[in-house]
Amino acid sequence: MYYFQREDSSPGLPLDISCFAVLKRAYGHLMEDNMQLGINHIDKLDFLEAHPKACVKAFKSENIKNGFAATGLVPFQRDWVLLQLNIQLKTPTPPGSRAGTIPTNWVPETPxxxxxxxxxxxxxxxxxxxxxxxxxxxxxxxxxxxxxxxxxxxxxxxxxxxxxxxxxxxxxxxxxxxxxSTNQISHEGGLTVQEAQDLIQSQIPDQNQMAEGVAAPAAEAASAPRTRAPPKCTNCRTIGHIRTRCPNRSNS
Missing domain, CATH: 1.20.58 (Methane Monooxygenase Hydroxylase; Chain G, domain 1)
Incomplete structure (x- = not known):
């Protein structure tokens, strides 16, 4: 691919803008989409995934042809290319005199x-x-x-x-x-309102049956007449009479 560096030669600037500026914009749009989704940081794997997509959007046939046409290469225009070149002959500075050279237009700036x-x-x-x-x-x-x-x-x-x-x-x-993780619990582990109601309704008959089974013996015991225990003699320890009517006492 015929490509000029931007700082070296201005004729390659149209090719640079038509191809690589489009790539930069396409990649920026992909990053904006990620930011809208809440992704504010990307790692190397995210870059390797997004860069091919940006290249597909940027390096289209139309963009490449427009870049070469702006530089005068396709279709080839030799005179236009030569006119854009700015060639100046310059005598190189001897190597020995470059060591202590200080630019005259040097302006101190904050590093x-x-x-x-x-x-x-x-x-x-x-x-x-x-x-x-x-x-x-x-x-x-x-x-x-x-x-x-x-x-x-x-x-x-x-x-x-x-x-x-x-x-x-x-x-x-x-x-x-x-x-x-919160979203997974709410969507996967939760129950819908209808499912919860069905589950509650299915448990109510079981609870009623258990309550009836426990209450039946208690009701029968409450309805039966209370019987008094037979007396027990404190003298002879015999059940059926009391001490005052004990036959052993009268004999004695």
Whole structure:
């Protein structure tokens, strides 16, 4: 595939926009769909699943033809391609003179990562060396310590940001798991209203039969007349008479 880098040559920009910008938009739409579904974090497997779908939507025959037509390649237009090229002859700088070169339009900016900090520190040191033209001074030592402190702070910030991101992703997964488990209980393990009513109605006759079986002996016992136990003599311990009528007492 004929492809120009965006920073190297402007003639390849139409091809870049017509193909890769469409891919970027298609992938963004897929991610928006996931966000609407409550998925705010994707891992490598999610990316590998979504990327082929975005490629199918982006790399269509019409988009590719439009990109090549905008660059003058299909159909081939040689004059148009040559006119778009901006060729300038330039004498290369000798390798020895590049070491201490400092851009004249350099503007100090706040570094946001380790690489930017190292580039800016090297530029500042080169400026100090050009101005002082002397061996390393206490200023250089203090600058080195300041750079080291900035590097430690940036590394700590990156680690904390990564840990925070991982914790948020894990928390989101736990929320989704709890939500999914609740849904499974409500849909799979629960009973409908009609099923619950049928179950209750089927248990009522059994309970009535059990209550009737327990109540019948109790009712019979309550309706029968109460009989008094026969007397027992306290003298001879014989059942059927009392002590005053005991025959043994009269004999004695």
């Amino acid at each position: 946001h990562n380790i690489i930017e900090l190292q580039h800016q520190a090297a530029t500042i040191k080169a400026l100090l060396n050009q101005r002082m033209q002397s061996p390393p001074s206490p200023i250089n030592v203090a600058l080195n310590q300041l750079i080291k402190g900035c590097q430690l702070a940036m590394n700590s910030a990156v680690i904390l940001a990564k840990e925070n991101h991982d914790l948020q992703a894990a928390n989101e997964k736990q929320k989704q798991k709890r939500k999914r």
